Amino acid sequence: MLIYNSLSRQKEPFKTVEDKKVRMYVCGMTVYDFCHLGHARMLVSFDVVQRWLRLKGYEVTYVRNVTDIDDKIIKKAVTTQKALKEVTQFYTEAMHADEKALGVQSPTYEPRATNHIPGMLQIIHDLEQKGLAYQGDDGDVNYAVRQFADYGKLSGRSLDDLRAGERIAVSDSKRDPLDFVLWKSAKVEEPEDSKWASPYGWGRPGWHIECSAMSKALLGLPLDIHGGGPDLKFPHHENEIAQTEGAYGGALANVWMHCGPLMVDNDKMSKSLGNFKTIRETIAKDIPSDTATYAFNPREAEMLRFFIVRNHYRSAQNFTPDNLFDAQAALDRLYQTLHNIGFDETEADWSNCYAAEFSEAMDDDFNSSLAVSVLFELNTAVNREKSKALAGQLRALGGILGLLQQEPEQYLRTATRYTRHATAQQDTLDENQIDVLVQERTQAKKDKNFARADEIRQLLKEAGIELEDKPGGVTQWRRI
Numbered sequence: 001m002l003i004y005n006s007l008s009r010q011k012e013p014f015k016t017v018e019d020k021k022v023r024m025y026v027c028g029m030t031v032y033d034f035c036h037l038g039h040a041r042m043l044v045s046f047d048v049v050q051r052w053l054r055l056k057g058y059e060v061t062y063v064r065n066v067t068d069i070d071d072k073i074i075k076k077a078v079t080t081q082k083a084l085k086e087v088t089q090f091y092t093e094a095m096h097a098d099e100k101a102l103g104v105q106s107p108t109y110e111p112r113a114t115n116h117i118p119g120m121l122q123i124i125h126d127l128e129q130k131g132l133a134y135q136g137d138d139g140d141v142n143y144a145v146r147q148f149a150d151y152g153k154l155s156g157r158s159l160d161d162l163r164a165g166e167r168i169a170v171s172d173s174k175r176d177p178l179d180f181v182l183w184k185s186a187k188v189e190e191p192e193d194s195k196w197a198s199p200y201g202w203g204r205p206g207w208h209i210e211c212s213a214m215s216k217a218l219l220g221l222p223l224d225i226h227g228g229g230p231d232l233k234f235p236h237h238e239n240e241i242a243q244t245e246g247a248y249g250g251a252l253a254n255v256w257m258h259c260g261p262l263m264v265d266n267d268k269m270s271k272s273l274g275n276f277k278t279i280r281e282t283i284a285k286d287i288p289s290d291t292a293t294y295a296f297n298p299r300e301a302e303m304l305r306f307f308i309v310r311n312h313y314r315s316a317q318n319f320t321p322d323n324l325f326d327a328q329a330a331l332d333r334l335y336q337t338l339h340n341i342g343f344d345e346t347e348a349d350w351s352n353c354y355a356a357e358f359s360e361a362m363d364d365d366f367n368s369s370l371a372v373s374v375l376f377e378l379n380t381a382v383n384r385e386k387s388k389a390l391a392g393q394l395r396a397l398g399g400i401l402g403l404l405q406q407e408p409e410q411y412l413r414t415a416t417r418y419t420r421h422a423t424a425q426q427d428t429l430d431e432n433q434i435d436v437l438v439q440e441r442t443q444a445k446k447d448k449n450f451a452r453a454d455e456i457r458q459l460l461k462e463a464g465i466e467l468e469d470k471p472g473g474v475t476q477w478r479r480i
Helices: 037-055 071-080 084-102 113-129 207-219 230-248 279-283 298-309 321-341 353-363 368-385 388-400 408-413 431-446 450-462
Strands: 002-005 010-013 021-026 059-064 133-135 141-143 180-185 203-205 223-228 253-258 262-264 465-470 474-479
Touching (some): 037 059, 037 262, 207 223, 230 253, 321 368, 321 408, 408 474, 431 450, 431 474, 450 465
């Protein structure tokens, strides 16, 4: 297997610290709001990574943290007049609802930052002992960036070129503007549940120190893989390296993985830019206003996963309505084949040429884009040969990516908003009404009332329903 290492900026043969065991840490969500589609890309991308590693026979310990103490969380708690834990619990449950909808498997461990405060304070103490941390006049404890010789090795920029990142506050108490906060001194106006006792006074941890503590506590050093979204390379991951390697020496992680950004009109989708759309807005049947969980549209949810998987995880991906329409239509074609041909329930046969090509793609830096193209090559072969055995391989290989596991007929009968055939009448009929009209059309054909039969076909077409007459007088329908 080859994996692109963000640190070396090249693909490298994958070697684990322990034979056939993978220790993987991925930076998770700061739980103060609903997850947007950029978060969906990170969740799905690393879900595919851990699925493939497990299939290859690795014992994977997958840790993805929850940041449950942060300035934005405090702001949300103050604004809503709720306790911090109430805010973070609600949005953590909402995140889990999104993961369920997208078919994202749970990590092995999901640590919360507030449960690892002692470990953070220990790292800060060790850094202070080595001259890499100091307490400023304002009570904050900062990391002395210029005392760490390797600072900038992940982002590839020199110290003089670097600028303070989005979450790095610059204050007069810092020795250097690039120094970042390890421990934030408590402010009088901040809620009491956002403060912890420490040798440096009451306060709370900085964002970066949280992941250094959690990854070390749950996985040890070095990690085999450390991953996250594209915006985390600097400053977050750069600062993690400085903290962990500064305190303990050696490497924090052997492989650094970063998925590509989700773009909207050439700008990165993010809450700070206000150009984001949440996962639930995209796939929910009805968006709840006061509950974390929700009923999702399974056809649209799988389309969103397919939309993400059909691109290589490192590439930039553009979010547009047209791209969602294309993803829905493409996924529908695969399900239509499974519905028309039928399939044998089976596991992937790696001696099959399509499966071998699929495996080769995934072994080359988890190239799910190429793997999906193999699915469509196989789809063509299934339709050409009318082979249930090949259709079984199509379903099995799709399942490795978390796709094609729904019952095809039910999938195709589920209404979707992501179609170019939308009309004012579309999706106004439920399944019972459609079945009644199909039966009426069948009877009209028997009575040789072809005008009424054609009228019903046209009515259903305008409602987004496509009919397919089968031998023996059987008529099947699907939504388009």
